[in-house]
Structures are given as structure tokens and as C-alpha cells.
Amino acid sequence: MSKAFVAGTGMTAFGTFPDRRGRDMFAEAGLAALDDAGLGPEDIDEVFYGNFIGTLAENQGHQGPLAAEALGTTAPSRRVESACASSGLAIRDAVRAVRSGEADVVVAGGMERMSNMGTAGATDGLARAADDLFEIRSGVTFPAAYALMARAYFDEFGGEREDLAHIAVKNHDNALVNDHAHLQEEITVDDVLESPEIAAPLTLYDACPISDGAAALVLLSPSYAEEHGLDSGVAITGSGHGGDTMALQDRQSLATAPATRDAAEEAYDDAGISPDDVGLVEVHDCFTIAEVLALEGLGLYSYGEAIGAARRGETCRDGDLPVNLSGGLKAKGHPVGATGAAQVAAVRNLLTGTHPRADAVGEDVTVGLAHNAGGTVASAAVHVLEVTR
Amino acid sequence: MTDTQDGSYDAFLDALEAGDGYYYECADGHALVPPRRVCPHCGDRELERVELPETGSIVTHTTVAVPTPQFEDDAPYVTAIATFGQVKLTGILRDVDPNDVEIGQEVTVTIDTAETTDDRTITFDRHS
Numbered sequence: 001m002s003k004a005f006v007a008g009t010g011m012t013a014f015g016t017f018p019d020r021r022g023r024d025m026f027a028e029a030g031l032a033a034l035d036d037a038g039l040g041p042e043d044i045d046e047v048f049y050g051n052f053i054g055t056l057a058e059n060q061g062h063q064g065p066l067a068a069e070a071l072g073t074t075a076p077s078r079r080v081e082s083a084c085a086s087s088g089l090a091i092r093d094a095v096r097a098v099r100s101g102e103a104d105v106v107v108a109g110g111m112e113r114m115s116n117m118g119t120a121g122a123t124d125g126l127a128r129a130a131d132d133l134f135e136i137r138s139g140v141t142f143p144a145a146y147a148l149m150a151r152a153y154f155d156e157f158g159g160e161r162e163d164l165a166h167i168a169v170k171n172h173d174n175a176l177v178n179d180h181a182h183l184q185e186e187i188t189v190d191d192v193l194e195s196p197e198i199a200a201p202l203t204l205y206d207a208c209p210i211s212d213g214a215a216a217l218v219l220l221s222p223s224y225a226e227e228h229g230l231d232s233g234v235a236i237t238g239s240g241h242g243g244d245t246m247a248l249q250d251r252q253s254l255a256t257a258p259a260t261r262d263a264a265e266e267a268y269d270d271a272g273i274s275p276d277d278v279g280l281v282e283v284h285d286c287f288t289i290a291e292v293l294a295l296e297g298l299g300l301y302s303y304g305e306a307i308g309a310a311r312r313g314e315t316c317r318d319g320d321l322p323v324n325l326s327g328g329l330k331a332k333g334h335p336v337g338a339t340g341a342a343q344v345a346a347v348r349n350l351l352t353g354t355h356p357r358a359d360a361v362g363e364d365v366t367v368g369l370a371h372n373a374g375g376t377v378a379s380a381a382v383h384v385l386e387v388t389r
Numbered sequence: 390m391t392d393t394q395d396g397s398y399d400a401f402l403d404a405l406e407a408g409d410g411y412y413y414e415c416a417d418g419h420a421l422v423p424p425r426r427v428c429p430h431c432g433d434r435e436l437e438r439v440e441l442p443e444t445g446s447i448v449t450h451t452t453v454a455v456p457t458p459q460f461e462d463d464a465p466y467v468t469a470i471a472t473f474g475q476v477k478l479t480g481i482l483r484d485v486d487p488n489d490v491e492i493g494q495e496v497t498v499t500i501d502t503a504e505t506t507d508d509r510t511i512t513f514d515r516h517s
């Protein structure tokens with residue numbers, strides 16, 4: 001299949017900005033992406049905008065046109081909603097538009113504003129990614145859902161809280177040089193183990209923060225890139241999307257993520273690569289256990305093996321496979337609707353050498369992966385990025 | 390308390406409350422929590438109603454310290470997934486010290502109301 005060039009990336013700092021309206025944050029990220037690509041609003045054919053709970057947080061539906069306006073255009077636009085995978089799937093739709101030949105220049109990205117809802121409000125909002133009837137009404141919060149999976153994982157494959165703590169420590173450490181990260185704070189394994197429980201066995205430091213922010217990409221068709229001399233050096237060469245039942249109770253296993261596996265297999269096939277070719281990964285670590293489920297679903301580790309990967313140093317900066325060099329959702333932050341786009345932006349910038357952690361990427365690395373998951377991985381988007389020259 | 394009736398879901402809760410719990414099984418043997426018209430795993434529409442076993446077994450659990458506003462007065466509370474034969478249900482395990490909860494413990498299912506909202510909630514009791 002043809003590829004989609006990543007011509008520009010942009011993001012706001014991720015953090016707590018309760019007074020910033022979403023359209024303003026997306027304008028900052030989107031205009032930066034356009035500037036990075038050397039293109040203007042008049043060049044945009046279509047806008048794909050990821051957002052999860054803007055209807056609750058900003059009392060705003062029909063956000064697509066607002067996202068386009070924020071970029072300085074009234075080009076056709078739509079909002080894509082798939083909980084935490086919203087902008088991963090916005091990118092997937094954008095890649096399809098470019099590959100089909102229907103569009104040459106598209107902006108894909110997303111935004112979330114949550115801190116203005118307060119902790120209780122944001123907890124309520126995030127829970128909406130679960131099944132209302134069978135999960136939310138039984139007291140399942142977003143952390144509780146991952147806690148249920150973490151305990152099921154320990155029971156099925158082994159592992160302990162200390163293994164998870166090493167994942168948090170690693171991702172915090174990676175974020176220390178990333179000025180766009182929500183948390184630039186060095187932590188220890190003991191900090192994680194001793195932090196307050198939010199949903200046992202997960203503690204506060206097993207969880208990503210409640211973040212505000214936006215991220216955007218400019219994607220180009222190969223013909224447009226060639227015609228305008230805009231080969232940016234990195235392209236999306238594979239895209240995959242997997243699904244699963246909404247509620248955990250309807251799944252065979254509570255300790256694996258089949259939607260990630262399906263999305264990854266599709267993306268690898270699409271790009272014509274195997275997991276062995278992947279040199280760096282940004283995975284969806286909304287909670288520490290989620291990084292484990294992701295690495296195993298992606299086929300980068302066998303089931304039961306990824307739990308100790310950070311503790312053994314394999315996924316650290318100097319390990320065999322650096323994971324979440326950006327800091328991940330855990331430390332970079334998780335403005336839900338912006339996360340998938342921020343991941344792809346990080347992979348692109350790590351491959352081009354413009355990311356603050358690019359020095360951790362080996363010179364022989366030409367393939368990166370971004371993995372974005374919705375809810376308890378009832379939806380998952382995987383994108384393969386490759387160096388093109 | 391919300392006035393919204395979720396039809397067949399409420400009927401399922403009524404059945405659990407009356408001790409007449411049931412689930413569906415498709416021709417391929419997939420066990421499904423009602424209400425369902427079709428099996429999401431294989432698309433089968435010939436769902437057979439099967440009596441829910443009286444006792445289930447906890448397969449995973451968590452103690453929620455930071456709740457949604459709907460459970461503000463209930464926290465901390467234990468939410469568990471328990472398997473009743475082939476089918477799994479998610480509910481709140483009541484009257485229990487969170488430290489005493491273990492995978493494999495036997496539970497029965499009923500309906501109780503959440504302290505905060507009075508909403509009906511699938512509830513587990515430890516089976517003694």
C-alpha cells in the first residue's frame with residue numbers, strides 16, 4: 001500500500017490548563033504542525049479531529065468545524081470519538097483519505113480539556129469509556145477497570161506491584177527532558193509503592209495524570225509530497241485497528257488485549273514488516289499495567305513476559321527496545337483525545353532526530369510504532385512509521 | 390434515582406433480585422449477559438436462556454478509593470468480576486473487609502442500592 005508522509009507535527013505543552021478553551025489549544029497545536037510542514041490553511045483538504053468528552057467538559061458537540069476554524073479554514077471536518085483512542089483513529093481515517101487519493105493534505109489530531117471538571121468530574125467523565133449498564137453502575141472507574149486487569153494478569157501470569165512501579169519510574173525518567181510533558185518529576189520505586197491507592201492494586205503513581213492539551217499532524221499523499229518537494233523523511237507505512245467487547249466481563253481473558261493484537265497484525269501486514277523490525281515504540285500506558293498488555297499484544301513480548309521488561313532494563317533508554325521515550329501517557333500526560341496524535345508525533349520526531357530524547361534512538365533504527373487504546377482496549381489503533389530516505 | 394427505565398436491562402436486574410438469574414448461550418457455546426439479541430462473538434441469534442448457577446467465583450477484584458460522584462458515599466468499596474459457570478458478572482462485593490477478598494472466593498448475586506444515589510446495583514455476597 002502507499003504511504004502517508006508525516007510532513008508536520010505540533011503540540012501544546014500537556015498539563016493543567018483549566019482556563020484554556022479546547023479550540024485555542026487545538027489552534028496552537030495545529031498551526032505549529034502547519035508551520036512545521038511549511039503549508040498553510042488554504043492547502044488543507046480535510047480535518048480529522050479526535051475528542052472524547054468535550055460534550056461534557058465544554059458543553060460542546062459538533063466540534064469538527066471548530067477544529068477546522070482553529071486552523072484557519074472551513075475545510076470539511078469531523079470529530080472522531082473512540083475514548084482514549086480518538087486521535088489514533090482520527091489518524092487512521094486521515095491515512096485512508098490520503099491513500100485513497102481523495103485528499104492530498106490532511107490535518108489529523110485531537111484535544112482534550114479535563115482539569116476544568118475537577119477530580120470527581122474527570123473521574124466521572126473518564127468512566128464513560130466503560131459500559132454504563134454493566135461497569136459504571138457496578139462502581140467501575142477508569143483506574144478500577146485497569147486494576148481488575150492488573151490483578152487478573154498477576155493471577156494468570158505472575159508479577160507484582162514492584163514490576164509495575166519500574167514502568168512508572170522509567171517513563172517519568174524519560175520525560176525529564178521533555179518540556180511538553182505534564183510531569184517532569186523524578187520518582188523512585190518506593191514512591192510508587194507508597195503512593196495512595198486509587199484502585200487496588202494500582203496507586204496514584206501507576207496512573208497517568210488528568211491532563212489538558214492538543215496535538216496535530218499534517219499528512220501528505222506521496223504524489224503531493226513529490227510534486228511540492230515536501231518529502232519529510234518519515235511516513236506512516238502501516239495502519240491497523242482492532243476491536244473487542246466493551247465490557248471486561250464479556251471477554252475470555254482479562255489479562256490480554258486482543259484488540260491490540262489484531263490492530264498490530266493488520267499494521268505489520270500493511271507495512272510489510274514484522275515485530276522484529278521495530279526499533280522504538282510509544283505505547284498506551286494510561287496505567288502501568290497497560291504498557292505490559294500493549295507490549296504483549298503488539299507481539300514484542302510473549303504473554304507473561306513484558307511484566308518484568310522495565311525492571312530488567314530492556315525497555316529503558318539504553319535497553320534493547322526503548323518504550324515511551326516521550327514519557328508516555330504516564331508522565332507526558334494524557335489529554336485523552338490528543339494522545340494518539342501526540343504518540344505519532346513523538347515517533348516521527350524521534351526518527352527524524354528532533355525529539356529531546358532522540359539521542360536514545362540507535363542509528364540503525366528506521367521503524368517506529370505508535371499504539372493507542374480506547375477504554376479497556378475495546379478499540380485499538382496501531383501505526384507503523386518508517387524513515388523514507 | 391433516575392426515572393429512566395432501561396427496559397430489558399431492568400428486567401434482568403429484576404430476575405437477579407428475585408433469585409431467577411439467567412444468561413444466554415449461543416449455538417457456539419458463548420455465554421452472554423442479558424440483554425442481547427445476538428452473540429457479539431459469532432453473530433448467532435438463536436440464544437438459549439440458561440439458568441444462572443447459584444454461586445459464582447471471583448476472578449478479579451479491586452478496591453475503589455477514588456469513586457465517581459455516583460459512588461461518593463460508597464467508597465472505599467470492592468468491585469469484582471465473578472464467573473457463574475460460563476458467564477461473568479461485574480458487581481459490588483458488600484459487607485466485606487477489602488483485605489479479606491481473594492480470587493477464587495465463592496459469591497452469590499443479588500441487587501442492592503448504591504448508598505449515594507439509591508440506584509440499583511448488581512451486588513455480590515460472600516457465600517459461606
Ligand SMILES: [Zn+2]
Binds near residue numbers: 415418432
Ligand atoms: Zn457465539
